[in-house]
Amino acid sequence: MPKNLKSEADQKYHFSEQAIHYLGKPLESLTEKEMRIFKRLVDRQTIARNVNVAFDDKLTIGQRLADKVAKFGGSWTFIFIFAVLLASWVGFNSLAVIRAFDPYPYIFLNLILSMLAAVQAPVIMMSQNRQAAKDRMDAGHDYEINLKAEIEILALHDKLDKVISTELSALIEKQQQQIDLLSKLVLGQKP
Known part of the structure; x- marks a missing residue:
């Protein structure tokens, strides 16, 4: 601030005036986000922060559990364990010498798979919804940083233009003095 x-x-x-110059809007019509950015710019404060930490700190135990289930459910480890369990179930019940607890057509296995899908799908959706919210938060934060950087670059351009203009004026004035001095010397006058 001057x-x-x-x-x-x-x-x-x-x-x-600065808001109109850099944002194209009067101060009164700035959004809350633009006003926050503008205030930080004027106060020369940084905007960058780790939004992941802020987001993760707000997660409940259920949300953390949903993320872990979704992470495990979408891994190769889960696929391999699941394939081994399915093959073992089918193999044991198909080759059972005594009485199989779930003979072909594996109705109990179908029930378990249906229940697993019924529980796993909403958990994965909750995790994806949270990830989408986190992505929106990241995008908003990126916008704030980019807007502040753009305004600061414009301000630097203005300062450079002012310095160049001042230097150019001083240079032209000095050059005119030298031309006057040379003119006097050429005409034989004393400087």
Whole structure:
């Protein structure tokens, strides 16, 4: 914030001008997110933070369990264990010398598989919904960082343009002095 802005009204006017210049909107019409970014920009605060930690801290025990079940249910370990269990079940009940506890057509196995699917599908959906929410949070955070970076780059361009303009004016003035001096020397006048 410029040091020459003493009053609150001056500061508000300056911020409003900056908002119009960099965001294309007056200060009053900024969204809550844009206002937060603009305030952090003015206060020279960083926006970057680890949103994964904030998101994971809010998870309940059930949500953590759902994520673990979904992670295990979507792994090669699960597929191999499940294939071995199915083959063992079918093999034992097909080759049983005494009485098989679930003979062909494996009705009890069908019941267990149906119950597993009925429980596993909603758990996986809950995990996917949470992942989608986490992705939205990441995207929002990325937007904030990108917007702040874009505004800071625009401000740097403005500062560079101002420095270049000042330097160019000083250079032109010096060049004019040298031209005047050379003109006097050529005409034989004393400088």
